[in-house]
Amino acid sequence: MNKEPLLKVENLSVTFFTPRGTVTAVREASFEISRGEVLGIVGESGCGKSTTAFAVMGYLPTTAETGGSISFEGKDISSLSKEDLRELRGNRIAMVYQDPTTSLNPSMKVGIQVQEVISEHLNLDQTAIDEKVVELFESVGLADADQMGDRYPHELSGGMQQRVMIAMALACDPDLLIMDEPTTGLDVTTEATILDLVASLKERVNAGILYVTHNLGVIARVADRVAVMYAGQTVEQSNVNDLFASPRHPYTSGLLSCVPKPPGTGEVSSRLKRIPGFVYSSQEANVSSCLFAERCPIADSECTTSVPALEFIGQDSQVRCFHSDKVEPDTWGGVEERISRKDVASPIVLTGNEITHQYGKRRKKYMAFGPDIDLPVRALNKIDFEIPQGKTLGIVGESGSGKSTLARAVVGLIKAQDGLLQLHGNELDKTVENRSNEDKSAIQMVFQNPTASLNPKLKIKKTLIRSLMRFSKLTKQGSEERAAALMEEVGLDPSYLERLPSELSGGEQQRVAIAGAFATNPEIVVADEAVSALDVSVQAQVLSLLEDRQQELGNSYLFITHDLGVVRYVSDDIMVVYAGHIAEYGPSEAVLSSPSHPYTEALLSAAPIPDPSAKPNPLRLEGAVPTMREEFPGCFFASRCPRKLGSVCDTEAPPVQKASANENHVINCHIPVKDLEIIQA
Amino acid sequence: MGLDRHPVERYAVWIKNAVRGDLGMAARGGATINSMVKSRLPNSALLAAVAFLIAVPTSLLAGVLAGIRPDTKLDRILSIGSLLAISIPEFIIGVILMMVFATKLGWFPSSSILLPGETILGTPKILVLPTLTITGALFAYILRMARANVIEVMESNYVRTAILKGLSMRKVVFKHVLPNAMIPTITVIANNVGWMFGGIIVVEFVFAYPGIGSLLIMAIDTRDMRLLQSTALVIAAIYAFANLAADLLYGLLNPRVRVGQ
Ligand SMILES: Nc1ncnc2c1ncn2[C@@H]1O[C@H](COP(=O)(O)OP(=O)(O)OP(=O)(O)O)[C@@H](O)[C@H]1O
Ligand code: SF4
Ligand code: SF4
Ligand SMILES: [Mg+2]
Helix, strand or coil: CCCCCCEEEEEEEEEEEECCEEEEEEEEEEEEECCCCEEEEECCCCCCHHHHHHHHCCCCCCCEEEEEEEEECCEEHHHCCHHHHHHHECCCEEEECCCHHHHCCCCCCHHHHHHHHHHHHCCCCHHHHHHHHHHHHHHCCCCCHHHHCCCCHHHCCHHHHHHHHHHHHHCCCCCEEEEECCCCCCCHHHHHHHHHHHHHHHHHCCCEEEEEECCHHHHHHHCCEEEEEECCEEEEEEEHHHHHHCCCCHHHHHHHHHCCCCCCCCCCCECCCCCCCCCCCCCCCCCCCCCCCCCCCCCCHHHHHCCCCCEECCCCCEECCCCHHHCCCCCCCCCCECCCCCCCCCCEEEEEEEEEEEECCCEEEECCEEEEECCCEEEEEEEEEEEECCCEEEEECCCCCCHHHHHHHHHCCCCCCEEEEEECCEECCCCHHHCCHHHHHHEEEECCCHHHHCCCCCCHHHHHHHHHHHHHCCCHHHHHHHHHHHHHHCCCCHHHHHCCHHHCCHHHHHHHHHHHHHCCCCCEEEEECCCCCCCHHHHHHHHHHHHHHHHHHCCEEEEECCCHHHHHHHCCEEEEEECCEEEEEEEHHHHHCCCCCHHHHHHHHHCCCCCCCCCCCCCCCCCCCCCCCCCCCCCCCCCCCCCCCCCHHHHCCCCEEECCCCCCCEEECCCCHHHHHHHHC | CCCCCCHHHHHHHHHHHHHHCCCCECCCCCCEHHHHHHHHHHHHHHHHHHHHHHHHHHHHHHHHHHHHCCCCHHHHHHHHHHHHHHHCCHHHHHHHHHHHHHHHCCCCCCCCCCCCCCCCCCCCHHHHHHHHHHHHHHHHHHHHHHHHHHHHHHCCHHHHHHHHCCCCHHHHHHHHHHHHHHHHHHHHHHHCHHHHHHHHHHHHHHCCCCCHHHHHHHHHHCCCHHHHHHHHHHHHHHHHHHHHHHHHHHHHHCHHHHCCC
């Protein structure tokens, strides 16, 4: 085993010189990769993961200064000439990026884009190249491999585009494959198929793989060894099983306990743990303490006065911490029990009946004549729901399934074409403009992107006071006091009131948005992917904040997310939607355990589980949610259903079946509930 | 001339004839408008074509050179120069050129009036100053467009992909940067053909160049409604045609539009 490693990174540092000052993105990163091994790099946003990956490619802006060394097969990358570097790139070291849509040239056929790498680096004639491209497309699981090359990127779905990128990276049989968040931004179902492909590459290619992600579930699925990065340093490194079973660095242990439990059976009985504060912002190059000290629960005076080094603590594991022997399961606090709400009966606050919405109008080809073109998109189709007081209804589904349309219809941002919304049994007007002030303040919304929902030119104070004065009849003085109180309630110092949104981090902005939503004492808060853009540590903080608010104020949530772990953690009831239809609806435990609707089953088996010993469920969905335009007599899921019964699914709408003994749990499928239970066992 | 008839009726008659290709008689001089347009349209076309042929390739090239390596000396000079050229209206550039090259140096005639029997091709000197004026504005404008688009594309993720494929910089620029940077540049140029016509009309006026633009000005001067309507019609038709050509060109360049879906 004393072979030279394929890639050896030692004490890498990268500093960017920008007009606004220097940013030290990477300060002490060290790791090795051998052939046939997948090294996962994990850490929160801004920890320097991507910068490290691009440094290995020798691709950093000219304003960057690097230190330390990166050696590939014993040769230092930084000492290579331009020509040698070109010979390496795409050939010996290849990369797959986040966001395949923008990483492919939009005006060039994908076949040519793959050909280009081959003809640059290999000495093949045109027929051999053409054959190789088709072979590559086949090997990454693209259907119609021989036609694929003639397509332009915009004709492919996100998952197919990423497969093309992977084919391109594999084209010259690279020795090192770098993947930077290749599934971030894709739907869970697509992510699962791409992860299957990456996992299969491990066996097929004799390359080392550097896999960068912020998602611990993904790391558990693909990595053999893991390097954890914090503020530009590798703080822990070990094999994936040890890392998940007994993390040795407080940050690793904290990250692991921040992640909501994977979707599974049973109520989540303990609260999420939180890492306080935010990622150390990489401004100063020289520090004289542990960078994690501010957030670390076991920091002592040694930690604030001297700098820990990355040290071996086992044959294959390293950690950068003075007190790694003191890291235990309760480092981040003991188990906090949650109060079970399962059997608490509560009155219904909000009901929706047959909410239906279509985007766009029907148009004829020649003004008033000819065939229909541009049929309206049927975004919501007769959706029924109820939200009890003090409880949470979670809504899950892939992108394009109608989740946000439902949220907007409830808040009145769009006028649903049909259906009835009732607040405490009284009809709610469909648009927010026509609602009374009481109704408006009763239903508030928190959006995914906090930056977009706060006015960038207004101080936080102005934003909060505006909505307070509008809805609560407070005086200027009174609302100022209330604003300060709201800030404290969401865990922010009232001095933040004087700041502009741009002076806050993403997590802080989301807290302000939540403070704003609670300014009116709402009964329902609609949260549309409110934690999706946040790092796990901040996500845990925000989820916990939402939980506290609910416990104190007794409000309800309509909680939309694509993350099944999160939905399991927050929801009392869950609605699974697909193409504007309810697939399954019921108490969350019942929905997440068998029997399930085939769509729920597929979502569950796609969700990455933050546990390396978990056996991945092989059930997969290809493609994406279809845009429903035509009236379709059969089942809404028929085009993708992995358990499709037969022609009945194409010709008859599925019946609403009451699942199990639970009266409130419904599954819309032709397969009898008993059979579902058997096939899913 | 039918001045006794109702204006609406006269307009209807004019349209009816215009559709047949007969624009009627000018109010003075006794020539048909058709013959006036016919003699002047080629002159304008010549001016526009020469200006375009000089300005488009050179400015695209300069814009690309500036955009590929922004913030170099070359880029600064081109950027500042073009900003100046854009902020000065054509008639001022024209007058300045006229003062320097015609009045002071006497190299070129200050007006482009043709004597009877002369043609432009026979006296190419009269083309120089008008062309230069139009070229100046066009050059600056196209250069800035091309530069901005090249810079944007250079920063795109797909150019990063191309570089990290190990392609040479030459291939990256020719295969990945230029096609994508030229799509929006050409589109914007084409969609602004109308704006450039405005420039040509002004320049023709300044130099008394015998084109369709000065015909329009002449119609205004002499209050010849019919001539005015007719020249406006011709200019509008050219404008519409140019825009159509621009859209077709865009479709040809951009696969996202080309596909019949
Ligand atoms: N070209 C650049 N100029 C200046 N600062 C930069 C540049 N690229 C990255 N940074 C900064 O370097 C730090 C590390 O960024 P990097 O993209 O490597 O993080 P990351 O771990 O990949 O984060 P994410 O999970 O969000 O992708 C951040 O503070 C970032 O703002
Ligand atoms: S060195 Fe100290 S502050 Fe740093 S992680 Fe270890 S215990 Fe925490
Ligand atoms: S009705 Fe048929 S197509 Fe629809 S979910 Fe059930 S099995 Fe699948
Ligand atoms: Mg990154």
